[in-house]
Amino acid sequence: QKEVEQDPGPLSVPEGAIVSLNCTYSNSAFQYFMWYRQYSRKGPELLMYTYSSGNKEDGRFTAQVDKSSKYISLFIRDSQPSDSATYLCAMSDFSGNTGKLIFGQGTTLQVKP
Amino acid sequence: GAGVSQSPRYKVAKRGQDVALRCDPISGHVSLFWYQQALGQGPEFLTYFQNEAQLDKSGLPSDRFFAERPEGSVSTLKIQRTQQEDSAVYLCASSYTEGRAEAFFGQGTRLTVV
Numbered sequence: 770q771k772e773v774e775q776d777p778g779p780l781s782v783p784e785g786a787i788v789s790l791n792c793t794y795s796n797s798a799f800q801y802f803m804w805y806r807q808y809s810r811k812g813p814e815l816l817m818y819t820y821s822s823g824n825k826e827d828g829r830f831t832a833q834v835d836k837s838s839k840y841i842s843l844f845i846r847d848s849q850p851s852d853s854a855t856y857l858c859a860m861s862d863f864s865g866n867t868g869k870l871i872f873g874q875g876t877t878l879q880v881k882p
Numbered sequence: 883g884a885g886v887s888q889s890p891r892y893k894v895a896k897r898g899q900d901v902a903l904r905c906d907p908i909s910g911h912v913s914l915f916w917y918q919q920a921l922g923q924g925p926e927f928l929t930y931f932q933n934e935a936q937l938d939k940s941g942l943p944s945d946r947f948f949a950e951r952p953e954g955s956v957s958t959l960k961i962q963r964t965q966q967e968d969s970a971v972y973l974c975a976s977s978y979t980e981g982r983a984e985a986f987f988g989q990g991t992r993l994t995v996v
Binding site: 773775777803805810811812813814815818857859867868869870871872873874875 | 886888913915917922923924925926927930937938941973977984985986987988989990992
């Protein structure tokens with residue numbers, strides 16, 4: 770079993786819909802949680818960065834972390850065709866000063882006009 | 883430049899050939915990471931540098947993989963005697979402190995071994 774599980778999709782929604790993307794994890798030591806967006810043939814782009822539990826909002830994006838359930842979410846409001854991409858969750862415990870990230874498989878999102 | 887720069891963007895190598903992939907991190911960033919991303923998968927950690935010190939190389943898949951960052955800025959990932967299973971996108975990322983910070987990725991080098 771992978772440390773981080775993410776449904777690969779694809780997820781297809783109409784423009785303007787609210788999108789919910791999720792990851793579960795098994796390592797209770799994870800404290801830093803990130804969401805990256807990756808367009809085809811591009812590198813991952815950092816969207817949201819959260820420490821420990823709670824919510825964080827940035828424009829149309831909201832990240833939620835529930836450490837008790839080992840579950841993180843990314844919500845996208847008023848989705849746009851330009852949001853069509855693969856969304857990767859990533860997390861770390863930053864133990865040993867390494868800072869390495871453990872990624873989910875990525876969820877492919879398509880927003881249809 | 884403003885972001886992490888990787889070169890070449892694309893590399894085709896014959897099986898058995900050695901390759902070298904270059905990463906220019908964001909100026910002043912202390913931490914540098916290499917990841918490998920197979921098709922349809924998330925990136926997987928290869929190795930980590932803090933300045934010129936390679937503090938974690940636990941993700942390197944075999945002794946054919948070697949990384950260096952001799953002056954604490956530019957890094958090179960070298961793969962010797964490439965195999966078909968080495969075909970992947972190799973991503974470099976940097977962050978401005980030692981751990982506990984966001985990592986910013988380059989566009990990657992797509993390696994195809996034929």
